[in-house]
Amino acid sequence: MIASRVWRSASVWLVYVVGFVPAAWYFYxxxxxxxxxxAVKVFEHLLGVWALRFLLVTLAVTPIRDLFGINLIRYRRALGLLAFWYVVMHFSTYMILDQALNFQVIVNDIAKRPFITIGMASFALLIPLAITSNSWSIRKLGSRWNSLHKLSYVIILGGALHYLMAVRVITPEPAIYMAIAAVLVGYRLFFRSRVLAWRKQRRAVAMAR
Amino acid sequence: MAVYRYPSPLGSEITSEGAYLNRRSLIAGALASIPLLHGVEASAETLKSKPGPFSTDETPTSFMDVTNYNNFYEFGSGKSDPASNSGDFRPEPWTLEVGGLVAKPKTFDLDELRGFDLEDRLYRMRCVEAWSMVIPWIGFPLSALLDQVEPLGSAKYVAFETVVRPEEMGGQRGLFQPLPWPYVEGLRLDEARHPLAILAVGLYGQTLPNQNGAPVRLVVPWKYGFKGIKSIVKMTLVEEQPVSSWERLQPSEYGFYANVNPAVDHPRWSQATEIRIGEGGFLSPGRRETLPFNGYAEQVASIYDGMDLAANY
Incomplete structure (x- = not known):
């Protein structure tokens, strides 16, 4: 009992540790x-791609539970925060290493170039989610927490669009990320309520027998 | 009082002029022999060349960077794809067909191309993606080849074409085709005849590695790198301005001229500065101001006199 609880909390920390391995490896x-x-550009792009990967996995937790009955909810906060820290590192690399803190260029880029505007807006929306990711905020905000964190669907679409608009030619990778993001958003908007209703009904039928 | 005497070196210790002048090729030879680099043909041959005009005195970018960070979409759209995926490409034998509005159409084989008076040209290369390198090319003036085919008076442009070999070039097969093939480019005839414009057959003292456009490619150092069409199989002298591959794909981002111009941004990034590959470290990369015509304004600006360079980007 205790051992399994220790493993549960340790496995969450393991997600954090493993999650930072790509960043550490590429930095090395x-x-x-x-x-x-x-090298800086390559590093910057890899951090951005990993941010998207973590964001997609974070949002896949709920459909995986709904559809396959596999509950990964205890890792969701770690995955979401990993996505946030990868975005922070992605933006810092652009700002500090790539543009050498030339704020005129950075502000100009954000204001004038749509793909950077979209990326920056997605990053800005991610900040309140990271701040309210602790248990205290979840208790304090109650049902408003759920509403607030639905922003993650806007963020993943923004992030995937940012990637798609940044590349010189459309290659499979950004297209696949956008497709997965669209499926996740589509599931949440149109199918989840039906899936849950169907499951509830099936449970009720099973109970009646 | 003790008098300090400057040490005078023995004659045998003084570097000979020949060795001094040759220092770059010694460095090149040393770099080229680093065994780690992948994608570099074991069959690379040494080329004989003499010093040519217009060479910069800047430090050449390392052979490692020049041959492992490339845009050559025929082998994939990633920067390391050309080095990784070009091993199956066979640049020999090769023919370059030159025709169209010329008096003497001619097909050149590789021996003929390498038989031109080869020169060393240490040129800056500014990519449209805001990074740059300094590359020791070996090649010959494009004008020398044009002289042999004798363009007619009606010829105004040169259209170039890259080879199409899906079986050897992974980027040309499969579902996702980033660009229509063949890759095509073009120059105005006076640009093509400019003494800065060369057809390169080698770099760093040897024949071109596959990922750099083996066996023959265009180098026009005052234009963005994508104008430097690689693995050329065909050149046609034409009357109408040809449409180049990137221009066709996204005309708002890539123009026909593609002259390096810090004043005209790519819509998605600034062209005012560039990262010089290999300069500075990972934590402080060498970012520098981009120069008009990539620093070759003195040589080429006059051929664009009176032209609106913001409209003709």
Whole structure:
């Protein structure tokens, strides 16, 4: 009993540790000159792609529970926060390493270039979600917490669009991320209530027998 | 009082002029022999060349960076794809067909192309993605080749075409095709005849690696890198301005001229500055101001006199 509780909390920390491995690994490769060419740009892009991956996995937790009965909810906060920290690192790399804190260029980029505006807006929306990710906020906000955190669906669409608009040609990777984001949003908007109603009905039938 | 005497070196210790002038190729040779680099043909041959004009005195970008960070969509759209995926490409034998509005159409084979008077040209290369390199090309003036085919008076432009070989070029097969093939480019005839414009057959003292456009590619250093069409199989002298691949894909972002211009932004990023690959470290990359015509304004600006460079980007 105690052992399983220890494992549960340890496994959450394991998600954090494993989650930061890609960032640490690519930083190590970059800092030791093992990324040829524009290493900072490569690093920046990898951080952005990993942020999207964590965001998609975070939003997949609920449908996976609904459809397959696999409950990963205890890892959801860690996955969401990993996504947030990857976005922070992605933006910091752009701001500090790539643009060398040239704020005129940065502000101009954010204001003038739609894909950066969209990326920045998605980042801004992610901040209140990260701040209210603690248990105290969840208790305090009650049902408003659920409403607030539905913003994550807007954020994933914004993030995937940011990636799709940033590339010079459409390649499979950004297209696939956008497709997965669209499926997740579509499920939440149109199918989830039906799936839950169907499950409830099936349970009721089973109970009646 | 003790008098300090400057040490005078023995004659044998002084670097000979020949060795001094040759220092770059010694460095190049040393770099080229680093065994780690992948995608570099074991069959790379040494080319004989003499120093050419217009070379910069800037430090060449490392062979590692020049051959492992490329845009060559025929091998994939990632920067490391060309180095990773070009191993199956066979640049020999090769023919380059030159025709259209010319008096003497001719098909050049590889020996003929490498038989031109080859020169070293250490040029800056500014990518449209706001990064740059300094590359020691080996090649010959495009004008020398044009002289042999004798363009007619009606010829106003040169249209270029890259090889199409889906079986050897992974980016040309499969579901996702980022660009229509063949990759095509074009130059105005006076641009093509400009002494800065060369057809390169090598870099760093040897034949071109596949990922850099083997066996023959265009180098026009005052234009963005994508104008430097690779693995050329065909050149046609034409009267009408040809449409280039990137221009066709996204005309608001890529123009026909594509002259390096810090004053005209790419819609999605600024062109005012560039990252010089290999300069500074990972934590402080070398960002510098981009120069008009990539620093070759003195040589080329006059051929665009009176032209609105913001409209003709």
């Amino acid at each position: 490769l970059g800092a030791t000159g093992q990324i040829p060419g524009n």
